[in-house]
Amino acid sequence: MARKTGSHSDITGPRVRRAALQLFARHGYAAVSMRQIAAEVGVQAGALYLYTPDKQTLLFDLMRDHLQDLLDAYGGETSAQTPVGQLEAFCKFHLRYHIDRPDEVFIAYMELRNLTPENFAVIEKLRHAYEDQLEQILERGHKSGDFRVPDNKLATMAIIAMLTGVDTWYQEGGRLTRERVERIYWNMVRRAVGA
Amino acid sequence: MARKTGSHSDITGPRVRRAALQLFARHGYAAVSMRQIAAEVGVQAGALYLYTPDKQTLLFDLMRDHLQDLLDAYGGETSAQTPVGQLEAFCKFHLRYHIDRPDEVFIAYMELRNLTPENFAVIEKLRHAYEDQLEQILERGHKSGDFRVPDNKLATMAIIAMLTGVDTWYQEGGRLTRERVERIYWNMVRRAVGA
DNA sequence: GTCTATACCTGGATAGAC
DNA sequence: GTCTATCCAGGTATAGAC
Numbered sequence: 001m002a003r004k005t006g007s008h009s010d011i012t013g014p015r016v017r018r019a020a021l022q023l024f025a026r027h028g029y030a031a032v033s034m035r036q037i038a039a040e041v042g043v044q045a046g047a048l049y050l051y052t053p054d055k056q057t058l059l060f061d062l063m064r065d066h067l068q069d070l071l072d073a074y075g076g077e078t079s080a081q082t083p084v085g086q087l088e089a090f091c092k093f094h095l096r097y098h099i100d101r102p103d104e105v106f107i108a109y110m111e112l113r114n115l116t117p118e119n120f121a122v123i124e125k126l127r128h129a130y131e132d133q134l135e136q137i138l139e140r141g142h143k144s145g146d147f148r149v150p151d152n153k154l155a156t157m158a159i160i161a162m163l164t165g166v167d168t169w170y171q172e173g174g175r176l177t178r179e180r181v182e183r184i185y186w187n188m189v190r191r192a193v194g195a
Numbered sequence: 196m197a198r199k200t201g202s203h204s205d206i207t208g209p210r211v212r213r214a215a216l217q218l219f220a221r222h223g224y225a226a227v228s229m230r231q232i233a234a235e236v237g238v239q240a241g242a243l244y245l246y247t248p249d250k251q252t253l254l255f256d257l258m259r260d261h262l263q264d265l266l267d268a269y270g271g272e273t274s275a276q277t278p279v280g281q282l283e284a285f286c287k288f289h290l291r292y293h294i295d296r297p298d299e300v301f302i303a304y305m306e307l308r309n310l311t312p313e314n315f316a317v318i319e320k321l322r323h324a325y326e327d328q329l330e331q332i333l334e335r336g337h338k339s340g341d342f343r344v345p346d347n348k349l350a351t352m353a354i355i356a357m358l359t360g361v362d363t364w365y366q367e368g369g370r371l372t373r374e375r376v377e378r379i380y381w382n383m384v385r386r387a388v389g390a
Numbered sequence: 391g392t393c394t395a396t397a398c399c400t401g402g403a404t405a406g407a408c
Numbered sequence: 409g410t411c412t413a414t415c416c417a418g419g420t421a422t423a424g425a426c
Contacts, residue, residue, distance in 0.1 A: 012409085028308060030225035034402060046404075047410050055402070110305055113223060150379050154371065158383055161360025162353045169352045176349065184345050188353055192387040207391085228419060242392050244421070 013051045015041050020058050025103035029059050029114045059111060060119040066104040067126035073097060074133060083141030084195050090134055091186045094163045099178060102167045109164075131156055141193065148194030159189055208246045210236050215253050220298035224254050224309045254306060255314040261299040262321035268292060269328060278336030279390050285329055286381045289358045294373060297362045304359075326351055333388065343389030354384055 019040035023032045034055060038045040052058040077093055080086045098105050108123070115123060135156040141147035149155045163185060170181060214235035218227045229250060233240040247253040272288055275281045293300050303318070310318060330351040336342035344350045358380060365376060 026308065028223065028225050030223050031309065033400075035400085043409090044411055045402085046412080049403070050409065113221065114226065150382070151371065151375075154376065154379050155383065157360055157364045158357045158380065161363065162357035165352055165356025168356065169349075176346065180346075181349065184349050185353065187345070188350065188387040191389060192383040194386060229421080230419080238391090239393055240420085241394080241422075245391065250420070 012041065012043065012047075016048055016051045017058070017062060021062055021103050021107065024059065024062070024111065025106045029055075029107075029111045056116060056119070059107075060115060060123070062104070063108050063111065063115070063123050064126065066101070066108050067123065067130065070097060071126065071130055074130070083137060083144055083146045084190070086137045087141065087147075087189065087193070087195070088186055090137055091159075091163060091189050092182045094160070095166055095182050095185055096178070098164055098167055099170055099181075105164065105167055131160060134159060138193065141195070146195055155193060159192070162189070207236065207238065207242075211243055211246045212253070212257060216257055216298050216302065219254065219257070219306065220301045224250075224302075224306045251311060251314070254302075255310060255318070257299070258303050258306065258310070258318050259321065261296070261303050262318065262325065265292060266321065266325055269325070278332055278339055278341045279385070281332045282336065282342075282384065282388065282390070283381055285332060286354075286358060286384050287377045289355070290361055290377050290380055291373070293359055293362055294365055294367075294376075300359065300362055326355060329354060336388065336390070341390055350388060354387070357384070 016037065019037050020032075023036055023040060034048055035045045037058075038048050041048075052061070074090075074093055074097075077089060078086070080089045108127075112120060112123065135152055138147060138149060138152040138155055142149060142152060166181065166185070170176075176184075211232065214232050215227075218231055218235060229243055230240045232253075233243050236243075247256070269285075269288055269292075272284060273281070275284045303322075307315060307318065330347055333342060333344060333347040333350055337344060337347060361376065361380070365371075371379075
């Protein structure tokens with residue numbers, strides 16, 4: 001992407017998205033004004049429209065990029081052979097990824113209702129693709145006899161909800177280390193599926 | 196429905212709260228206008244201020260009433276003697292209660308950031324009081340040797356997140372009956388805590 | 391108790407100077 | 409690329425007629 005000399009767009013663009021991310025996560029999309037975002041970046045409101053056509057697209061891009069990154073990151077990690085190993089890898093990956101990106105996770109879940117129908121459809125497809133990864137692990141474990149779960153779809157939703165909930169309470173440097181958190185959650189999941 | 200003249204304050208008040216509940220749940224507090232609420236009720240915007248001093252109080256009352264009802268309803272149900280029985284009762288109560296009130300649950304979780312600091316403190320106290328009920332069950336089961344959980348606080352958050360997640364997917368008349376949903380979740384929780 | 395009307399503010403977005 | 413100025417739609421809340 002060639003730009004004119006003196007252009008700051010390669011710096012300001014990411015800064016706009018970062019400010020929007022933090023403000024949306026803290027106060028909610030509908031409660032945040034373009035003026036607030038501009039103030040956070042240190043530019044005037046009008047300048048934001050050099051980097052996004054409108055506020056809705058700003059939200060959509062944040063959510064889409066987050067979910068795409070999530071899928072890409074998980075895709076690059078699959079190596080375990082057994083269903084139990086794959087489930088353990090999924091759980092620990094999910095926890096790590098979500099602990100590291102609380103703002104992105106929060107927005108991707110909370111702001112679904114503020115998307116236009118077309119944008120919503122795109123995001124839901126990405127979210128579903130990620131959930132399918134877990135469901136397929138559970139199905140493989142079911143067939144192999146490693147897991148004892150009466151309903152794979154319900155278990156998928158239950159496990160993801162349980163793991164994602166880590167963002168509601170975990171604090172870096174708190175009572176529990178990340179490794180301990182990962183191990184405790186994994187043990188609960190492992191037993192929950194009867195492995 | 197033809198609206199007659201005369202006093203309706205005893206019926207309009209609840210209708211205002213109900214409309215606000217549904218609209219807040221669907222679109223979010225910040226995205227809903229007093230004019231929309233009024234239109235849903237069938238009155239003019241100005242008339243809303245006969246039933247609430249302002250929009251913030253409307254939100255706060257919805258959240259406080261929901262959490263207070265939750266605590267009261269659970270308090271009236273405790274009868275099981277053993278930790279396992281108490282945990283089963285808690286899980287099934289929680290699922291039933293949350294399946295029946297998806298809008299209230301959604302708001303009580305999603306709109307925390309739109310409360311004033313004073314109101315937030317009140318709501319957080321109520322929420323914490325409910326979480327403590329589960330934590331105490333886990334502690335009793337830990338002492339009695341019925342449960343094998345390495346961290347009661349983490350397990351409390353994990354179980355509540357897992358169960359509350361039912362609202363993100365469950366549909367009345369869908370593939371699974373309520374009884375089946377309750378049983379499957381309960382089995383996952385029971386195994387997760389090593390009972 | 392509810393209406394109409396309105397005060398007053400802030401929102402998203404654009405135009406044009408520099 | 410950013411700023412200032414501005415348009416106009418829509419927000420919360422209030423006043424006063426009925």
